[in-house]
Amino acid sequence: MSALLDIARTKGVMIATAESCTGGLIAGRITDEPGTSDIFDRGFVTYSNAAKVEMLGIRPKTLETHGAVSEEIAREMAEGAVARSEASIAVSVTGIAGPGSSDTKPEGRVCFGLATPAGTTTETVEFGALGREQVRNATVTHALExxxxxxxxL
Structure with missing residues (x-):
């Protein structure tokens, strides 16, 4: 964690998070270190679809077409976090921590978005049915990486 904070400080970068399945754990991990207010602007915990729309500007049509657990939503979440903050980098996560899954979206699937000055990238990671706590912890670790x-x- 200290390497992340040191590089952000050296480069003068502010970070934001947009979290669904982790419920703020990524922001919590970043702010566990004292003095992070110079590199961490804010975290958006948008657990419900309504919160995603209201707080991050997610398009309802994207939710309707792709569902909340999708790279399309992860992209809009990350871009919305940058647009609604002082951050130049934002990570977003949306997934199924478990227990349970659907026919098309298994437990342990997490979609990530990363908005940077160079653009936005997305990816999906299948952590598997590790249990809720383990999926959430793996998600936090991956997001920080x-x-x-x-x-x-940069």
Whole structure:
């Protein structure tokens, strides 16, 4: 974590998060370190679809077409977090931590978005049915790795 914070400080970058299935755990992990207000602007916890629309500007049509657990929504969440904050990098997560799944979206599927000055990327990771806590922890770790790689590339 200290490497992420040090690089963000050195590069003068502010970070934001847009979280669904992690419920704010990524923001919590970043702000566990004292003095992070100089690199962390805010976290959006948008657990419901209504919150995604209201707080991040997710298009209802995207939700209707692709569902909340999709790379399309992860993209809009990350871009919405940058647009509604002072951050230049935002990570977003939306997924099924479990227990349970649907016919098309299994437990442990998490879609990530990463908005940076160079553009927005998305990916889906299948963590598997590890249990709710393990899926959420794996999601936090992966999101922090995405932020670190983005900072290193700046």
């Amino acid at each position: 995405l932020i670190l790689k983005a900072l290193q590339a």
